[in-house]
Amino acid sequence: MLDPRLYREDIDRIRQGLERRGAKVDLDTMVNLDIEKRKINVRLDQLKSERNAATEKIAQMKRSGQDAQEHIEKTRALGDEIKVQQDKFNDLEGRFQAMALLVPNLPQASVPDGRTSADNVVRRESGRKYEGPKPKHHLDFSRELGLHDFERGAKIAGSGFPIYVGLGARLERALINFFLDEHITHNGFTEIQPPVLVNQAAMIGTGQLPKFAEDMYTIGDDGLYLVPTAEVPLTNMHSNEVLDAASLPIAYAAYTTCFRREAGSWGKETRGFQRLHQFDKVEMVQFTEPSKSEEAHQKLVGYAEGLLQKLDLHYRVLELCTGDMGFGAAKCYDLEVFAPAEERWLEVSSVSNFEDFQARRANIRTKLEGKTQFVHTLNGSGLATPRVLVALLERNQTAEGGFRIPEVLQPYMGGLKEIPPKKK
């Protein structure tokens, strides 16, 4: 959520920011609602002030044993009027809030202008390029080695719910553990294991709701949602809190399963692991002082990159353009790995600085120099496993048809160096 003061003090800043994003918001209506609302508020406060005086008068009379009936009759009308004005105010306030929750964040000045992913800027490309014969597609390769079972997953849940089998399951677990261990032993994160069901307030807090309701799985009877990312529970852990400034920055890392309906986003480029309803991800979340978020953002990107380097993958870092950034982001970097069979770059991480956008929604503050103010929140995948797996499967095929396990994962695979080809 944007600072509500901006709507009356610097509407041009909002207008320009949204324009750069290509976002359409009926700002005129919002400005008018705000003006109307404040007008009613002034009237309401006056009325309440009068009522306070009147009831005090009645109290005094009662105390001294006088008959206050006449005053009570008169004050009744005041109460009725307050009710009318209060309803009006609540209606205006509700309408303004409902609209405010749908306004995306304003991009930082440094964000490149653009409309689509084609306008994103490649900041750097790194890692060893794949060289050798064109490898097998990861789905065919996985099937040969018996690592995953999409068909049976579809049978019990639907398409987009793969089953990890045998060494495929162990490889998944290895990736998760490797990611987490890196964060908690080298990058200074506290490991968290949060609930994967959250309430509506949490989903609003990080910005998934109300705009993206159709992307979420719901548990209707209980009013709960399956988390689309650990960002939701981790960030909302501190909702409605004033964080001790000395405790900042707070850095959490968590592995959770992530659930996404991915409504309407299926197509030929989403085969196999590239788009799933259920997948595994390790997420990094940070809370910082406002002045420190930019620095923290760069570091988060570095942590995610470090994992790709250790896995010996070929990757690049994109600076997202204004039109391609997520709803709540003020600035965002994507990390993509190259899949040599598909000959495509695949997004494995998105690292965003939300500034105070989420902190306002979730009401997360700190006290700095005597002033209570909103913190900045950031998060980034570190990493999501499925597309990392795609790149690994396509890159690490041996001449004999086996899978070469990256060195850093070998300790997590019981020392195994290779998943051998299945015997005929």
Next chain:
RNA sequence: GGAGAUGUGGCAGAGUGGUCUAUUGCGUCUGAUUCGAAAUCAGAAGUCCGCGAAAGCGGUCCGGGGGUUCGACUCCCUCCAUCUCCGCCA
């Protein structure tokens, strides 16, 4: 899941319809005293919203929401959380 109880400021803990501007204690901050500290004494302090150039003024907040009333911390409804007992269960 059933029965009962509780929810008040940073913490503890009073308050059962109007002297609540929320008693009191602890803690915090600022002074005084001291070489400095402790102790003691005096004083101060919260949130959010609005109006205002400012000083300041008004409103709001006792778990959340709603209701009754001229007036609600107090009465009613509802939701949430915690505790105790019972039941069930990895």
